[in-house]
Amino acid sequence: MREAVHVEKPWFSASIWEWIFTTDHKKIGIMYGVTSTLFFILAGLMALGMRLELFSPGAQYLKPETYNYFLTVHGTVILLWWAIGVWASFANFLIPLMIGARDVAFPRLNALGYWMFFAASVIALITLFPGNQIMTMWTGYPPLAAKEGVGFAGTTALFVFIWHLTGFASIAGAVNFITTVIRMRQPGIGFFNLNLFIHGVIAANVIQLLGVPSVAGAVTMLFLDTYLNTSFFDPTKGGDPLLYQNLFWFYSHPAVYVMVLPAFGIISEIVSAFARKPIFGYKSMVLAIWAIAVVGFTVWTHHMFVSGIPDWVKILMSYTTLLIAVPTGIKIFNWVATLYRAAIVYRTPMLYALGAILMFLIGGLTGIPLGLPAFDIAVHDSYFVVGHFHYVLGMAVTLSAFGGFFYWWPKVTGRMYSETLGKTSFWLVLIGSNLLYFPQLIIGLMGMPRRYYDYPAIPEWVTLHQIQTYGAFILAFGLFIAIVALIKGALTGEKAGPNPWNSNSLEWRIPSPPPPHNFDRPPKVEENYCPHKYRK
Amino acid sequence: MEVLARPYDLWEGIYKIWLIITIIIYAVVAIPALYFMIRYRYKPGDREVGDQEHEGHWGLEALWTIIPLIIVLYLATHGFAVFTQMRKPPENALELKVTAFSWGWMFQYPNGKVVVASAIRDTEDKKCRPEECYGVDGVFQQYVYIPAGVPIKVLLTSQDVIHSFYVQPAGVTQDAVPGRTTYTWFQINKPGEYWVFCREYCGQWHSRMFAKLKVVPKEEFERWLRGELADSGHESGKGAVANINAEAQEVVR
Ligand code: HEM
Ligand SMILES: [Cu+2]
Ligand SMILES: [Cu+2]
Numbered sequence: 001m002r003e004a005v006h007v008e009k010p011w012f013s014a015s016i017w018e019w020i021f022t023t024d025h026k027k028i029g030i031m032y033g034v035t036s037t038l039f040f041i042l043a044g045l046m047a048l049g050m051r052l053e054l055f056s057p058g059a060q061y062l063k064p065e066t067y068n069y070f071l072t073v074h075g076t077v078i079l080l081w082w083a084i085g086v087w088a089s090f091a092n093f094l095i096p097l098m099i100g101a102r103d104v105a106f107p108r109l110n111a112l113g114y115w116m117f118f119a120a121s122v123i124a125l126i127t128l129f130p131g132n133q134i135m136t137m138w139t140g141y142p143p144l145a146a147k148e149g150v151g152f153a154g155t156t157a158l159f160v161f162i163w164h165l166t167g168f169a170s171i172a173g174a175v176n177f178i179t180t181v182i183r184m185r186q187p188g189i190g191f192f193n194l195n196l197f198i199h200g201v202i203a204a205n206v207i208q209l210l211g212v213p214s215v216a217g218a219v220t221m222l223f224l225d226t227y228l229n230t231s232f233f234d235p236t237k238g239g240d241p242l243l244y245q246n247l248f249w250f251y252s253h254p255a256v257y258v259m260v261l262p263a264f265g266i267i268s269e270i271v272s273a274f275a276r277k278p279i280f281g282y283k284s285m286v287l288a289i290w291a292i293a294v295v296g297f298t299v300w301t302h303h304m305f306v307s308g309i310p311d312w313v314k315i316l317m318s319y320t321t322l323l324i325a326v327p328t329g330i331k332i333f334n335w336v337a338t339l340y341r342a343a344i345v346y347r348t349p350m351l352y353a354l355g356a357i358l359m360f361l362i363g364g365l366t367g368i369p370l371g372l373p374a375f376d377i378a379v380h381d382s383y384f385v386v387g388h389f390h391y392v393l394g395m396a397v398t399l400s401a402f403g404g405f406f407y408w409w410p411k412v413t414g415r416m417y418s419e420t421l422g423k424t425s426f427w428l429v430l431i432g433s434n435l436l437y438f439p440q441l442i443i444g445l446m447g448m449p450r451r452y453y454d455y456p457a458i459p460e461w462v463t464l465h466q467i468q469t470y471g472a473f474i475l476a477f478g479l480f481i482a483i484v485a486l487i488k489g490a491l492t493g494e495k496a497g498p499n500p501w502n503s504n505s506l507e508w509r510i511p512s513p514p515p516p517h518n519f520d521r522p523p524k525v526e527e528n529y530c531p532h533k534y535r536k
Numbered sequence: 537m538e539v540l541a542r543p544y545d546l547w548e549g550i551y552k553i554w555l556i557i558t559i560i561i562y563a564v565v566a567i568p569a570l571y572f573m574i575r576y577r578y579k580p581g582d583r584e585v586g587d588q589e590h591e592g593h594w595g596l597e598a599l600w601t602i603i604p605l606i607i608v609l610y611l612a613t614h615g616f617a618v619f620t621q622m623r624k625p626p627e628n629a630l631e632l633k634v635t636a637f638s639w640g641w642m643f644q645y646p647n648g649k650v651v652v653a654s655a656i657r658d659t660e661d662k663k664c665r666p667e668e669c670y671g672v673d674g675v676f677q678q679y680v681y682i683p684a685g686v687p688i689k690v691l692l693t694s695q696d697v698i699h700s701f702y703v704q705p706a707g708v709t710q711d712a713v714p715g716r717t718t719y720t721w722f723q724i725n726k727p728g729e730y731w732v733f734c735r736e737y738c739g740q741w742h743s744r745m746f747a748k749l750k751v752v753p754k755e756e757f758e759r760w761l762r763g764e765l766a767d768s769g770h771e772s773g774k775g776a777v778a779n780i781n782a783e784a785q786e787v788v789r
Contacts, residue, residue, distance in 0.1 A: 056666075057666040057669075058663070058664070058665060058666035058669060059658050059663045059664075064658075064740050064741060064742075064743065065740050068737075068739075068740065068742075135739070135740075137737050141697075141698060141736075141737075143696065143697045143698070143714060144697035144698065144737070144738060144739055147696075147697070147739075150740065151638070151739050151740040151741075152638075152697070152739040152740070153739075235713075235714045235715025235716070236714070236715070240715070241698060241713060241714065241715070242713065242716075275576075275586050276578070276584070276585050276586040277585075277586025277587060277588065277590065278588065278590075278591045279591075280590065280591065280592055280593075281591075281592045281593075281597050282591065282592065283592070284592070284597050284601075306700060306709045306710050306711050307698075307711045307713065308710075308711055308713050308716050308718040311619070311620075311623060314619070315616050315619070318612050318615060318616065318619075319609075319612045322608040322609075322611060322612045323605075323608060325604060325608050326601060326604050326605050326608060329600060329601075329604040330597070330600060330601060332565060333565070333596075333597075333600040334597075336565060336568055336569045336572065337593075337596070339569060339572035339573060339576060340572050340576065340590065341576060341586060341587040341590050342572070342576045342586035342587070343576065343577070343578045343579075343583045343584055343585050343586045344572075344573060344576055344577050344578055345578045346577070346578075354569075354573065357569070358566060358569065361561075361562060361565055361566070362562070365558045365561060365562060366558075368554065368558075368608070368611065369550075369551075369554045371612075372550065372554075372611060372612065372615035372619070373615065373619045374546070374547065374550050374615045374616075374618040374619035374622055375547065375550050375551065375554060375615065377547070377619075377622065377707065377708055377709055378544070378547050378551075378707030378708065378709065379709075380700075380709045380735065381700060381702075381709065381735040381736060382702075382735065447702070447704040447707075447731070447733070449702065449733045449734070449735040449743075450735075450737075451737040451742060451743075452742065452743035453742070453743040454669060454743040454744060455743065456666075456669070456670035456731070456746070457666045457667060457670070533588065534585050534586065534588065
């Protein structure tokens with residue numbers, strides 16, 4: 001039998017065969033990255049389709065069921081493949097390098113996880129064929145989601161399988177990364193000098209491990225209700241639709257921290273590297289990450305403030321929801337303090353990270369009122385919510401992911417991207433995003449409901465929708481430039497040294513791209529090792 | 537001065553508090569951040585490395601833990617108080633039973649009078665023009681008469697999937713859940729036409745699931761309720777919505 005971590009050639013000269021059967025964390029990381037990015041593009045194209053439809057009131061190009069299909073895929077894919085899936089790419093490639101290991105703890109399980117993710121991808125593509133569309137929205141609330149057909153849910157089974165397969169991949173990844181970080185660190189790397197990116201990812205993975213079973217149970221019951229006539233959620237037979245919502249959000253609220261904690265980690269890595277300075281308040285950063293992960297499990301009913309749950313539950317979870325703002329605020333203040341007395345080098349990753357911080361602040365501040373039932377009652381399920389989560393996901397998470405791509409590109413490919421293209425892409429993305437997302441907040445305060453294929457011709461609404469559509473295309477153009485910059489860099493960029501950013505973290509102490517076994521000898525870390533420091 | 541609608545007046549209060557706090561916090565973070573970004577740039581030969589000793593400061597970190605903590609506790613507690621007020625329908629409220637269905641609303645008045653507002657859908661061969669899609673045509677859509685200045689308590693349920701009842705001027709949203717009865721209340725003081733939208737995704741024609749409230753002076757409303765107005769809505773629209781009507785009434789009973 002072959003050794004699980006048998007790798008001979010560096011990743012870029014591997015054959016197709018090796019890609020398919022590989023258990024190398026670097027190759028698996030790259031496969032996650034490519035899959036996530038392709039699906040991000042698919043979800044983005046569908047969003048552009050929706051934006052064209054919404055450019056004017058009345059039916060334009062799409063049928064309502066097509067709009068609903070696009071929206072379901074946009075939501076499901078961008079959350080599960082991009083906002084969650086892309087971190088599997090970073091985690092796979094970087095965690096072993098950052099802790100000085102040769103691979104992850106369970107390389108075969110890791111490969112299995114990726115191929116489950118791949119299977120989910122195939123199912124997502126199957127929905128493109130006529131007759132297989134899903135129109136459940138990413139939340140899949142019954143009784144609607146249990147009614148198959150064009151008017152309602154489309155093909156419920158595919159929606160359920162997508163959750164099952166991505167959930168399997170998540171749990172496999174979680175078991176693997178948690179074990180890897182607990183067991184395979186080099187001596188001298190402990191809880192309080194791990195990379196903040198690792199803290200973010202591991203906190204996210206602990207959430208996955210505890211939360212995914214809840215949503216998996218919910219969609220399984222949905223499947224049974226739809227096809228086998230059970231009645232978990234069917235009130236006409238004694239079931240309760242709100243049970244689904246509780247089970248769903250018990251996972252899916254914490255899931256937003258699965259999306260954002262690794263992004264926080266990446267922001268910390270980038271900011272301290274380009275400020276050429278240790279991160280400010282490292283310990284409080286770590287505690288904040290873990291506090292968010294724990295308290296995150298106690299707030300889920302803020303998604304159900306108008307669903308008919310008792311008022312006292314709303315008040316209770318209003319307090320817990322707002323409490324999360326405190327550790328989140330700590331992180332933002334620490335980033336800003338890191339800039340004080342720094343020597344900031346403005347390269348593309350730094351622009352993306354600083355943009356992510358200032359935009360995340362808008363996302364966070366617009367999230368606070370949604371945690372107050374008294375405020376939420378007027379904007380629940382409106383475009384205000386859409387604006388809020390696009391600031392968090394479409395900006396903070398997406399800008400961090402692209403910042404991370406640019407930051408580690410020299411490590412992964414051994415070549416530099418073009419700085420001009422990189423910076424141009426940042427400014428286009430920032431301007432486009434704000435033109436797209438800020439009007440969502442305003443039109444939401446005016447009352448525009450979310451998930452609408454059409455809207456009445458109220459003049460202000462029409463204008464605000466048109467600005468959004470222009471913004472969407474500027475944003476899409478910016479992302480296109482970013483991807484061109486990366487691909488061009490990988491093919492023809494200048495050769496990069498092992499440590500172009502002068503970071504002290506372990507992944508920058510080996511050649512770029514990393515050799516097949518990462519470290520020829522176990523890397524010894526110096527006493528008082530801290531990954532977030534300046535290194536000549 | 538009389539407010540346009542309740543409990544929107546309460547909502548506006550908390551909205552303003554939030555907006556002010558938000559702008560202040562944004563400024564408190566963004567202004568120093570932008571200042572540092574400009575002031576502490578890398579300068580060859582002068583500022584090549586950041587201050588390696590500047591790693592943390594207990595006092596500062598405690599400060600930016602405690603002050604936000606106080607702010608959020610204040611907001612949650614104030615929100616609690618406002619919400620309690622918002623949820624309490626006035627004693628003299630008129631009770632309106634609303635049943636949501638895919639895709640429309642059925643309104644039932646205390647004297648048994650029924651008004652239906654159902655979505656105007658496009659068909660394969662005919663798309664409605666924008667002003668028609670959200671117009672009151674007397675067939676699919678009827679005006680929902682509401683007396684001005686009178687609090688209305690709405691008892692909500694749904695006949696099929698989950699919908700959500702949103703009264704735009706009053707700023708209240710409440711889900712209509714099959715198998716449950718939920719409630720909300722509102723009051724509109726100025727006569728005019730106002731929107732009701734469905735706010736929970738409910739399938740194909742979710743976006744056209746609206747109703748038009750026609751708020752009229754109390755006497756006029758009473759005459760309408762007794763069927764003395766020309767546009768009484770009682771007789772009209774029977775054809776297209778008779779079935780829905782019958783089904784929906786089943787559920788309400
Ligand atoms: C090209 C950029 C994007 C455009 C044009 C766009 C546009 C839209 C539109 C039009 C909607 C539907 C609003 C509605 O009808 O309620 C939507 C929903 C959504 N978007 Fe985006 N978006 C973009 C990027 C993103 C990104 C990067 C993320 C997350 C990382 C994201 C996450 C979501 C989610 C979760 C929903 C809600 C889906 C649902 O309601 O079920 N979007 N977006
Ligand atoms: Cu949530
Ligand atoms: Cu609806």
